[in-house]
Amino acid sequence: MGRLLRSPAGLTGLLLVLACVVLAVIGPPLWDDEAARINAGEILQGRGDAHPLGTDSLGRDVLARVLVASRLSLVLAALAVLIGVVIGVPLGVLPAVLPRRAGRFVVGLVNSLVAFPGLLLAMFTTIVLGLGARGAVFGIGLATAPALARLTYTLTASVAGSDYVAAARLLRVPRRWIMARHILPNVAEPIILNIAMFLGSALLGLAGLSFLGLGVQAPDYDWGRLLNEGLERVYVHPEVAVGPAAAIMVAGLGFHLFGESLARIAARQAPPGAPDTSSASPAGPDVSSPASPTPAAADPVPDGPGDVLDLRDLWVTFPGGAACVRGVSLTVNSREIVGIVGESGSGKSLTAMAVGGLVPYPGTVRTARLTLDGSDLTRLAPAARRRLLGTSLAMVFQDPMAALNPALRVGSQLAEVPIVHERLSRRPAWRRAVDRLGQVGIGEPGRRARQRPHEFSGGMRQRATIAMGLMGTPRLLIADEPTTALDVTVQRQILELLTEVIDRTGAGALFISHDMAVISQICHRVVVMYAGRVVEELPVADLVSEAAHPYTRALVACLPDMRTDRDQPLATVPGRPPAPTEPDTGCAFAPRCDYATDRCRQQRPVLTPGPGGRRLACWNPVSGPVREGADA
Template identity: 75%
Template sequence: MRRILRSPAGLAGLLLVTAFVVLAVVGPPLWADDAARIDAANILQGSSSGHPLGTDNLGRDILARVLVAGRLSLLLALAATLIGAAVGIPLGALPTVLPRWAARFVVGLIDSLVAFPGMLLAMFTTIVLGLGARGAVFGIGLAAAPALARLTHTLTASVAGSDYVAAARMLRVPRRRVLTRHILPNVAEPLILNVAMILGSSLLGLAGLSFLGLGVQAPDYDWGRMLSEGLPRVYVNPEVALAPAIAITAAGIGFHLLGESLARVAAKDAGRQRPVRPATPAATTPATAPAASPEETPAALDLRGLTITFPGGVRPVHDVSLTVRPGEIVGVVGESGSGKSLTALAISGLVPYPGVVTTAHRAVAGHDLDRLSRGARRKLLGTSLAMVFQDPMSSLNPALTVGSQLAEVPIVHEGLPRRSALARAVDRLRRVRIPDPERRSRQRPHQFSGGMRQRAIIAMGIMGTPRLLIADEPTTALDVTVQRQILELLAEVTAETDAGALFISHDMAVISQICDRVVVMYAGRVVEELPVERLSDPAHPYTRALVACLPDMRTDRDRPLATIPGRPPSAADSTDMAGCAFASRCGFATPECTARRPPLEEHGPGLRLACWHPQAAAPAGRASK
């Protein structure tokens, strides 16, 4: 409120709206008798001491009638706005919950209605429903609905692509609840602000219909009808027409100024901290059960023959096989477009439509995902698989508190009571070293720093019993100090829970610090797998080139940084490529490399390689020629 009062436009809008609201409340009780009193001796009089704005054709005081008409004018505008919101907002939100074909139909309908002139639609509706206040209110309300529907559709579509909405859908949350719980709360603010401005437009529209004789009918009157009655006398007694015109204009401007000021304040407040109530300390819950012996524990991830296909036969991921053992951190590296993130999404069942995932075998914690029912797969992935994305803000719902989002995991998958789930959420926030977890659990994601949001996502991952943790470039958007803390935390969580981890990154330095094994991908295929100890002297020319591009303390600063010539092939180009996809960029390529694709074969304990000319004994710098 203080920021609105400091803004000239906001202060003016607030004063105008307040004045007209007060007038609507006190006007009829104070001046209704004067407005209805007929004075045959003073018919059609101009301004005088007894009648400052003159009289109408029955001798009634125009000033009193303008003051009394404020209530009906504002009430009709409010009713029209509510009708527009009641029709427009659900119509704009429908495409989010409807099947694809029905959503396209609704979007086309909205576009058609928006293209139709609003005032003509209002006049047509008024004539169909009958002249009078009721027809005018429905006409203006329906005329405002298409624009509000378009705005709602635009806002909901932007939110519907967020990771937290995708997670809710993966959990098979009903579409109606996804809309009311995850989408509409995040677009409510701009919708409310626009409704405030639509109120001013509705006031002007209703006045226009009454002026044309389509709105309020005698003996009732609003500002538009009074303007119509005073127009014939505007050249003789202009005050009789100017008074209602000024009232209409001032009220419309007031609502628009207030709505715009609220929008500006809301935009500035988007990142400000809100006051929260301290939470009551609760008992904690153990994170995981004791780990079984290595002989009894299946692999955290056993993936064989993963292929992802998109329309047109494009395969950005070809025949990828990975194994992650409990307590082991496996790094996946490669340039952008190599298929790292798509592989992670395929493991968790999040490959976007219309991608098709095929595997020879895909098991998490010993459970074959392709043989499980939909409900069993959902429960397994919800409790045994944790994902940490690059941008934690897109993974957290900004409209919900962090604690309530963490609590959804045990509530949905374990049937835990809400109080116990919130207590576990506080405990997990404490385990990832978030200070004052009771208070922080009641805050929203925008009140967390980037590093704290990433910690919250890790805490969400250990709300269940994680057997596999997938981290997709979780430190890319963080500074180096916070990056180190997150890496240490991931290593600690993996060790404490005995979960396997798949760490995806393009940073070879980070991979060498945290991982036990490294899987190198290029053009959608695994080209080398090796222990992290051998990363300083890999066998595949592509891996050697990646390592050579990483400067260290011994790098000659007088020479240009090492680079890999050329660029990776696109998914479409690599799909039907006969030979090695790296051949055009490799300094060791021969005609055999372009003629035949090298198979991925075992080359010793923990080492797999797809190359016709491995360079285990060659200097690392040669690969970047």
Template identity: 65%
Template sequence: MRHPLRTSAGLAGAVLVALMVILAIIGPPIWGATAERIDSAAILQGASAAHPLGTDNLGRDILARVLVAGRLSLTLALLATLIGAGAGTVLGALPSVLPRRLGRLVTGTVNALVAFPGLLLSMFIAVVTGLGARGAVLGIGAAIAPGFARLTQTLAASVAKADYVAAARMLRVPRRRVMTRHILPNIAEPLILNLTQALGGALLALAGMSFLGLGVQPPSFDWGRLLFDGFSRIYATPAVALGPAVAVALAGIGFNLLGDALANAASRKPTPARKARLRAAPDTTGLGEPAPEAVLEVRDLTVAFPGGVTPVRGLSLTIAPGEIIGLVGESGSGKSLTASAIGGLVPYPGEVSAGRLRLCGADVRELPEAERRKLLGTSLAMVFQDPMASLNPALKVGGQLAEVATVHQGASRAEARGRALDRLGHVHIPEPARRARQHPHELSGGMRQRVVIAMGLMGSPRLIIADEPTTALDVTVQRQILRLLREVTDETGAATLFISHDIAVVGELCDRVVVMYAGRVVEELPVEELASGAAHPYTRALVASLPDMETDRSRPLASIPGRQPSPAELAEADGTAGGCAFAARCELATARCAQRPPLVDHGKAHRVACWEA
């Protein structure tokens, strides 16, 4: 509140709103008796010392009635706003959790209501439900709802694409719970700000309804009713209409100024899918026998999207227990999409195909949906580059970790919380009990990354996929996270797929290195051969671009000329047509590179796809 109150408009709005609230509280007890006292000797008097705003047709003091009417006016405005905001919020959030057709129906309904004039809608509802305060409140609430629905729909559409919402849907979390726990809490701030502005509009609208005779009926009275009663005398004694008019105007201005100031202050702060279909590859021959000891075995993995775009093509990979494999390459080479395909997280309309995709000895493609979700939920842990994409900012850290144990392992709340605290301590988070009660934004970047690793360890993962988990961290925290990954791998015996574009980090942490370029594996080699034994020109160029203590600082840093082709540019025919994707940037390219080289053995545990290697 301190920032919006620094502006003159925000301060004025806050003062006016505070005065109106105080008036609503103290008005009836202090001036209630005066407002109801009938004086036949003072009927229809003008302004005087005894009656500053005059009297009505029963001799009642109008000033006292204006002061008392504040409570009913504000109460009715608040009720109408809450009804409109509640109905509009639910209506706007439904498309993000309903099936597509029902979501379109709700969206069309919202669009139609927004196009309908609000005043006519409120008057229609008021007439149908009956004249009086109830009809006016329902009418104004119905007029407010479409605006809230449109705002909620826009905000929910952006939040619904977050990874934690996609994960909740994968876990078959009920739609109501997805909406109340994952979507609405994360869009609450702009809705609350809009609520303040809507309250001022509702106050003016209700006064207008009462002034037209559709709102509050005698013997009750609000500001609009008092304005209606005094309007017939406005030319003879204008003071009788001046009081309620000023009260309505000041209250409306106050709420709108405060709402605008809060919205402007909030706008300066940083603001916090369907899965692809998995199918077998058309040709699964020539794959050999499955590796019985491998934690992960992938053969001919391909990820395709409509329009001939294939970001990952024919990738094969095997990871043994306790082994850390580094997957490296430039941005856009298909590393993260490979990890998403293994974890079943490729967004629709992507299509994942594989000749073999085995995790912990089970072929993921052949498992029923329930068993596949259980296998991926308990045996696979994924650590993403941005932990805030995995953590729900509206929920506390401990509850998010405990959810893994309750959903996948059937643990009780107490057991799940105990395991969550144990896992937080396991990844060297100090004071785990206190940290578990905090929200993600209260933790540092390195600590949030540790929380995500702890979340993966809530089960008993056999495979850990770490997708550039140290990119956004400083070098000190980066080293701590790398050491933690090595400790976790050594202790649990899990296989780890470490994805990075930093060849130095991979060389420090990993046992083997798989190099990707333009969606394909171009080289696979032991990490000890990375610095001096790389055979593919692309791998050698990556190593050469890494400066060391002996690098001549007077010369420009080494770089790879040109750019990596996009997946759309690599749409190719069957077989080996299309050539080597790196040929345009390669100094060793020859006419033979017009044909794509196969990935072949190049020594012990070393494979390379290059004609000149």
């Protein structure tokens, strides 16, 4: 409120809105008798001491009628906006919760309605429903609905792409719950702020319909009808038309200034991660078979199947020939943490998202086999696949603030898992949520469960997301760079907690990171990815001593330690990774490799199995310990 009062436009709008509301409340009781009194001796008079705005054809005071008409004008505008909200807001939310094809249809419908002139739509609706206030209100309401639907859609698009909404879909939360609990509360504020501006537009629209004779009919009157009655005398007594025209202008301007100022202030106060106007698709693709969409031969799979995760020949492609993941195969065993490491764009996160069925549209996922806890996901019906993912898979995202719904209490979000999957009542689910918060080391879990995510520190939020994963009985835990935004002290605590959770539950884990130091602290095996492919796999204990691929050695060499010469620049890998649309010929790392030959540039190396579960794709492997800076 302080910022609003300090803004000239905001203060002006607030005063004008308050004046209109006060006038609508006190106007009819004070001036209704004067406005309705017929005086045959004062018909069609101009401005005078007794009648500052003159009189109408029945001798009634025009000023009194303008003041009394304020109530009907505002009430009709509010009803029209209410109709627009009831129709437009659900219409704008639907694309975020419907299946992809139905969502695209709704978006197309909204875009078509927005392109149609609103006033023509209102006039058409009014004529169909019949002249009068009811038809005008419905006409303006229906004309307002497409604009509100478009606004709601643009706001929900970014919320629909948030991690907590993706997790809710993964948990098979009913769509009505996703809409009511996860989407609408996070977009309600900007919608409410914009409703003030829609009120101003509705006032102008209703006045226009009444002015044209399509709106309020006699004996009732609003500002538009009064303007119509005074128009024929505007050249003789212009003040009879100036009164209602000024009322329309002042009210419309006030609501627009007020709403615009509130929206601007809210935008400046919005926290990081608040809804923006970016677009997002409501649903991702399902994992399906057959395998690779390209004729390239699949890379060899690890020696044996993993008892937790067995992934064979995974491809993730996007329109335009972008292949972001190319034939990836990997396994995870019980109580084993497998690290996936590589530069940004190497396909690490998309691999994990494909396992969880969260690849965003229009991505396409193809895999020869995807087995989770002994069940082949490619052969399950969609409902059974979602049920298995919701109970056997847990994900810990990089940004815990994006993974937790800022509008809900932490305990409520955790309790949602057993409520949906195990049909627990709210009280036992809440008790389990408090217990899990205590298990991950959060003090006073009962009190913390009643708080919202913004009341947690970064480390506590990350612990809460881990606790959310433990609400069921997960067999696979996917951690996508969970410590990137944390300081080193909290980072160590989270790594120790993840290790403890894996040991205690017997689950397996995929740990995704670009940081070799973190990988070496927590993982048993490491899978190195480059340009969407696995280029090397080896035990994490052999990273420094036996890494053979030049790319793996370069990543290790870029890691500084206590012996690093601070007078020298940090080691880096020269060049850049190839784009997903570049041809898949030769070794993708060849342009950046000091050991590359013509064979490397012309023929793609095959990922070859080796002893001890190792795999390597390189024509010129390097032996010996990695030397800091020398291999980068």
